[in-house]
Amino acid sequence: MGTLTTQQSVTIALDAIVTDKRLQNRNVGMQKFKEYSDGKRYKGHIADLSRSMRTKGQLTPLLVVASDEGCQWALAEGADRAHPVPSKFFLVDGHHRLEALQRVGIPTALVTVLPGLGFLDALDACRLSNQDIVQGMSPDERTENAWSAMNQERDTYRRLAVKEAAEVLGVSESTIKRFRAAVRQDGIDAGKIDTNASKEKIDMQLLAYWGRAARKHLAVVSWRTHKQARRKPSSQASAAAMRHKIKMAVVQTVLGTDGEYDPTDVLRALVELGEHAQRPNAIEYLINKFKPKISQPVLGDDNDDDGMEDLEYARLQDAVAALNTQRYAEPQAGSTKPIAEL
Structure with a gap:
C-alpha cells in the first residue's frame, strides 16, 4: 500500500481492518446490554444496511486509525523524516457497516484514515466518534462510552474540566460529576485521597489514584457494574475498608495536629487502647472510660x-x-x- 495521509478516503481489503471490543463504544452484537428492545434495534439496523449496500454500495466510509503492528517506514523524496506505511487499520467507527459488508460479501471497504498511529490513538478517536451518526447511541451507550473514555490508559479525558469532558463525550455534566465522585470515594475508602488536604492536592491525588485504578480494573468494568458493586460491596471488603477508614481517622486526629501531642505519647496511648480492646466487654468499657x-x-x-x-x-x-x-x-x-x- 502506498503513502496515506490522514483524513484521506481510500478503499482497503476487509482483512486489513482490525476490530477490538475496547473500540466498540456502541451496543454492537449486544455486548453490554441484553434487553430485547436493543437486540431488535440492532438486528433491524444491520438488515437495513445490508439491503442498502446490495443496491447502492457503501455510501459512508468507515473510520480507521493506522495500526503500528506490521507498519513499514519509508522516507519520501525531499522529506526530512520517515512516514508510516501501515498494512493494518484499527476500526474506530462503523462496526455495523463492517458487519453488513461481510454479510453482503463485499471484500473491500471505503475508509477514512484518522490522525494517529497505534491502539492508544485509536482509543482516543473511538471515544469521539458516534456523536453524529445515522443510528445514534442510546443514553446508556453514551454513558458507558464516556465511562470507558475516562478509564482508558491515557488520562486524556480525566484531565479535562467537567464541562469540557461532557461536551466532548456527548453526555451531561452531572454524568461526569458522578464518575468523578464515585472514583473519588473509592480513593478515600482505599486511603489514597486525604479529604483534609487542599482542593488542588485532592485533585492531584484523584488523578493519581484514578490512573492506577483504571490500569488495574476500571478499564474493563462497565459503569453499570461499578455502580452495582458500590451498592452491594462484599461484607469482607466493606469491613476491611471501614476498619482502614477508622484507623485513618484515629491517626489523623492524634498525629495530624502539628505539635499538639507528642508522637511517643500517642504510640503509648494507642498501645493501651489496644489492651483495653481485648477485654470481653471492650465496647462498654471504652465508652464508659473515655466518653x-x-x-x-x-x-x-x-x-x-x-x-x-x-x-x-x-x-x-x-x-x-x-x-x-x-x-x-x-x-x-x-x-x-x-x-x-x-
Whole structure:
C-alpha cells in the first residue's frame, strides 16, 4: 500500500481492518446490554444496511486509525523524516457497516484514515466518534462510552474540566460529576485521597489514584457494574475498608495536629487502647472510660447564649488539661473508673 495521509478516503481489503471490543463504544452484537428492545434495534439496523449496500454500495466510509503492528517506514523524496506505511487499520467507527459488508460479501471497504498511529490513538478517536451518526447511541451507550473514555490508559479525558469532558463525550455534566465522585470515594475508602488536604492536592491525588485504578480494573468494568458493586460491596471488603477508614481517622486526629501531642505519647496511648480492646466487654468499657464528661458546645448562628457557650467550652478545656497531666496514672487493678474524675 502506498503513502496515506490522514483524513484521506481510500478503499482497503476487509482483512486489513482490525476490530477490538475496547473500540466498540456502541451496543454492537449486544455486548453490554441484553434487553430485547436493543437486540431488535440492532438486528433491524444491520438488515437495513445490508439491503442498502446490495443496491447502492457503501455510501459512508468507515473510520480507521493506522495500526503500528506490521507498519513499514519509508522516507519520501525531499522529506526530512520517515512516514508510516501501515498494512493494518484499527476500526474506530462503523462496526455495523463492517458487519453488513461481510454479510453482503463485499471484500473491500471505503475508509477514512484518522490522525494517529497505534491502539492508544485509536482509543482516543473511538471515544469521539458516534456523536453524529445515522443510528445514534442510546443514553446508556453514551454513558458507558464516556465511562470507558475516562478509564482508558491515557488520562486524556480525566484531565479535562467537567464541562469540557461532557461536551466532548456527548453526555451531561452531572454524568461526569458522578464518575468523578464515585472514583473519588473509592480513593478515600482505599486511603489514597486525604479529604483534609487542599482542593488542588485532592485533585492531584484523584488523578493519581484514578490512573492506577483504571490500569488495574476500571478499564474493563462497565459503569453499570461499578455502580452495582458500590451498592452491594462484599461484607469482607466493606469491613476491611471501614476498619482502614477508622484507623485513618484515629491517626489523623492524634498525629495530624502539628505539635499538639507528642508522637511517643500517642504510640503509648494507642498501645493501651489496644489492651483495653481485648477485654470481653471492650465496647462498654471504652465508652464508659473515655466518653467526655462535658459535652462540647454546639456553636451556631441562631444561638444567642454566647456567654454560656464560652463558659462550657472553658470547662471542657480545663477538663482536657487535667486528663493530660494524669495521662499515665495507672488505675487500680480491676477498676473500671476513669483515670481522672472530673
